[in-house]
Structure formats: structure tokens, C-alpha cells
Amino acid sequence: WEEERSTDGSKWRFLEHKGPVFAPPYEPLPDKVKFYYDKLMKLSAPAEEVATFFGKMLDHEYTTKDIFRKNFFKDWRKEMTSEEKSKITDLNKCNFSDMNEYFKTQSEARKQMSKQEKQKIKEENERLLQEYGFCIMDNHKERIGNFRIEPPGLFRGRGDHPKMGMLKRRIRPEDIIINCSDSKHPKPPQGTKWKEVRHDNKVTWLASWTENIQGSIKYIMLNPSSRIKGEKDWQKYETARRLKKCVDRIRNQYREDWKSKEMRIRQRAVALYFIDKLALRAGNEKEEGETADTVGCCSLRVEHIKLYPKMDDQEYVVEFDFLGKDSIRYYNKIPVEKRVFKNLQLFLENKQPEDDLFDRLNTSILNKHLQELMDGLTAKVFRTYNASITLQQQLKELSCDDSIPAKILSYNRANRAVAILCNHQRAPPKTFEKSMQNLQTKIDEKQNQLSTAKKQLKAAKADHKASHDEKSKTLEVKRKAVQRIEEQLMKLQVQATDREENKQIALGTSKLNYLDPRISVACKKWSVPIEKIYNKTQREKFAWAIDMAEKDYEF
DNA sequence: TCTTTGACTTAGAAATATTTTC
DNA sequence: GAAAATATTTCTAAGTCAAAGA
Secondary structure (H helix, E strand, C coil), rough: CCCCCCCCCCCCCCCECCCCCCCCCCCCCCCCCCEEEEECCCCCCCHHHHHHHHHHHHHHHHHHHHHHHHHHHHHHHHHHHHHHHHHHCCCEEEECCHHHHHHHHHHHHHCCCCCCCCHHHHHHHHHHHHHHHHEECEEEEEEEECEECCCCEEECCCCCCCCCCCCCCCCHHHHHHEEEECCCCCCCCCCCCCEEEEECCCCCCEEEEEHHHHHHHHEECCCCCHHHHHHHHHHHHHHHHHHHHHHHHHHHHHHHHHHCCHHHHHHHEEEHHHHHHHCCCCCCCCCEEEEEECCCCCEEEEEHEEEEEEECCCCEEEEEEEEEECCEEEEEEEECCCCHHHHHHHHCCCCCCCCCCCCCCCCCHHHHHHHHHHHCHHHHHHHHHHHHHHHHHHCCCCCCCCCCHHHHHHHHHHHHHHHCCCCCCCCCCCCHHHHHHHHHHHHHHHHHHHHHCCCCCHHHHHHHHHHHCCCCCCHHHHHHHHHHHHHCCCCCCCCCCHHHHHHCCCCCCHHHCCCCCHHHHHHHCCCCHHCCCCCCHHHHHHHHHHCCCCCCCCC
């Protein structure tokens, strides 16, 4: 990257691209695929298309949920002809199972395609990528992140989303705003027009459209490997490193503020303590009824915490139980300092469960305060800082004389500590139990092998003694075999532990978004090659860090 | 000042590709 | 060489936060 970008807020000087790739048009079902409403019924193409969205999802839990069904049916009816509308009045009487069968057969057929057919599809995708997947920004050819427009379908919100099942409409060129240099712009598909072509170099997106579920804007932007994303990422970690330099001061400050005579300052200070200690998100307020009911720090309600003056052998315990981003549950019991506890009791006085815990605070107030404490400081910087510093500390304990696989395991453990801190969870993989069993079987087999090998070694020893040979080759061989099997067994056991501990924890998010990649690059000081830590895509995203960091790098 | 909008990062699930196992 | 297991990539929803608008 060239040094020193402009100071006037412009993000680029030149931008040229081919525009987005649209979803393929709807292909009507073959006549053999039936839809029944009591009896056989042939749907109009628009109604049929929306029906297929539902038919494809029949095995999904979504289609059993009342809200999903209600929203879907309402939007589906909008696509029906008046005749269809008058006939189809009850979703429960609709039979999509033939459609569902058909799509299953189709996807099975796709799997069974010959090598050449698969190759052909691959080549076609590659051609599309080459044509639409790149742009020129300033002097570089850059990979675009999402050059395909989202196809129409049924909205799948996370958690208890009031809009789940609504129809996500098809996006046409007339919906798209193109952003590029004013020299030349992409052509819209034959016979269509763009909504607008603009030339705004204060933003980084190439195209945008307004989505119909929430009315929010969606963007086409560059891949994480691009200069514009990389520089921003680097900047993010530099801000977190600046926090490292003044975090002690800030911590002392908020501890002082716990004693403030002003309620809003106490609330701010307690909230900041949670953000720092527990890595909670800021918690913007959300429009009620438009989204799932989730919260972050500033939007915590009385019902989300419980106070225990004494719990087992601990004092001043706070129990958190709430749904955070993506409706992932945050559950934690944590002893806090007496002052924090007393403040919380005060905040709870005379409130109902559904009242805000921090009624004098919001993210805007909090971030304005943080900005005064350090330039560029916001609530999310604490997550970045605490994640990265945790990784670095955990890695310090890495032992020099471990093997590479053992070091990788330790790295994963450190990564896991961060993921736990940030509450990055996943649904246990569907095949988890099975795969655990398989691994256990392998371990058992290996143990049997080991005992056999040990017996053989013993026998060889006895032979050796009896024969009084100078040296016995078999003895050595058997000894080696035992050693080898022991190692293999160890490896399997380690793998089992690692997998078990990872059951419900997602490592990817922290690896990609919270851990300063230069810390990982510096693992070369333990002769851990970067390829063992990052796969190809990750190395592309973190190219800047791989270039920059030496083994003495300190976060 | 308060609310809304816009731009961007962060998130887990699902789809797809690759590797391993039988 | 197929099927199963695992790793990677894609997808798009759901956050954060500053700036614009009322």
C-alpha cells in the first residue's frame, strides 16, 4: 500500500467495476411436480416461485414456527392471482411435499454428476468470478467480497424475529445504485437501467440497494484482502494498542466514578466496568417489535441480572442471563467488587423487571465519554483490546520444547479462552456425537495396540535375557514400536480433548475479528509456521500483518 | 437535543470443497 | 472410488457508531 492516504476523508481516487451479478430468473417447475390444496392445483408463476421458497425449507424448523408461517402466508398471498387468493386461504391445507421431494432429488442429482459436468460448472463459476469478481481501485486490481446480489427468498431472522418468513423480494437493476469513478460506469443488463450512478469517493462501496424487510441498505464491498479493508483492520488494532497504554488510567477513573454523587456517572462507570471486564457489547437501543429482543450492556434490563450477596463461598455475585447479538445467550455468574454490587442494588430500586438497568445511560453518552478519555476510543475497542491481550498473555506460557502439534494445541487453547471471553458460541455440529464416538473407538483400538506391543516387548526382553545375545535387534524394534504407539495415542487423546472443549465454542470469529494477527505471526519465534495457524484466505486477509510483524512483535 | 440514516464490522449457519476412511 | 468426515467458503443478518436530519 502506498503510504499516507488523503486527509480529506476520500477513500479512493479511481474506481472501476463491472457491476453486480443478478440472481438467475425463476425457472417454473416441471409439470410433474404437483402442488395440492385439498386437490391438485396449478399455481401461477409468481405464486409458484414463492411457494418453492417454502417448499425447499420444509425440513427446517423455521416452517413449524407460527410467526414464520403467518408472515410467509401473508406475503405469499400478495403474489397470488385473485383466483388463487380466493381458493388458498389456509396454509395448513397446502401440501408442498412433492416440491420438497423434487428439490431433494435435484440436489442429489447434482451430487451424482460426473466429473466433467462438475468441472464445467466450476469453470463457469470461475469465468463469472474473473469477469465480475474484481475491480480496479486506484492502481490495484482488488477482489470484490460479494459481487452476487442476494436472491429472493424467505427472510430468516435469528432468534425470535417478528419478521421471520417474510418475502425478500427479487432485486432488479432499477433498485441498484452504482458507485464508481465518473470516467466510465458498468452497463446495466440489456433493456434495464440502474436506479442511479454516483461518484462518491468518501465511501468504499461499489453498489447498494435497499432491502425490503427492514428497509436497510445493503452494499457490495471489497474482499478482506483488499487494501481498503486491510488498512482499516490495521488501524483498529493500533487503536486497541493505544488503549493498552492508557487502560490503567481509565480503570482507575471508572473505579473513582463508582463513588460519584451523580447517578448517571455511576451508571456509566459500572457499565464501562462490565464492558471492560466481561467484554460485553455496547448495546444500542433497538426498535421494539421490528427485531428480536436482544440486548447489550447499555440496554440491559432489570430482568437480565440477579444479585446474590453471598453465593457458596463467594460474595457479591452477579448473575447475567440475557440474549445478545444473534440471540446468543449470555449466561455468567461473576463476583464483583462491593462498590459495584451496592451500585447495582441502587440502580434496581423501585424498578420493574422490564425497566432499563442503566436508565440514565445509552451508547451515545458512553461513547462520548470514552472519546474524551482517548482519541478514537469506543466501547468495542475494549473487546478488541481484551481479546488480543488475552491471546498474547496465554501464548507467553507456551513451552519451547513442545512439538509443533502441541504448540498448535496450546494456540487453540488460547484462542478458545478469547472465544469464551467474547461469548462466541455455535450450535454443536450435527455430527458431533458420532464423530466423538469414532474418535473414542480409535483411542480404544490404539490402547489395544499398545498393550499388544508392550507384551511383545516383554517377550522380547525375556528372549534376550535367555539367549544372552550381545544385542538384540528385535528388542530395539519392539521398544521403538511401543514408543511410537504411545505417541499416537497421546495425539488422539489430545485431539479428543480439544474437540470436546470446542463443542459449543466458535473460534473463527475471534480469530478473524478480534485477535491482532501480528501476535500470531510472531509465533514464528517458537518456530510455528503461519500456515499452521492461518489458512489461505486468512493469510490473504492478514497479508499486511505477515509482511509487517517480526518475531519480537508485542501487542 | 433527539431521532434516523448510512456505512461499515462482526456473526453463526449453511453450502461447498477437500481430505480421510473404508 | 464412494461415502463419510472435516475444513473452507459463502451468505447475509445483526451489530456498532458517527453524521445527517428534524
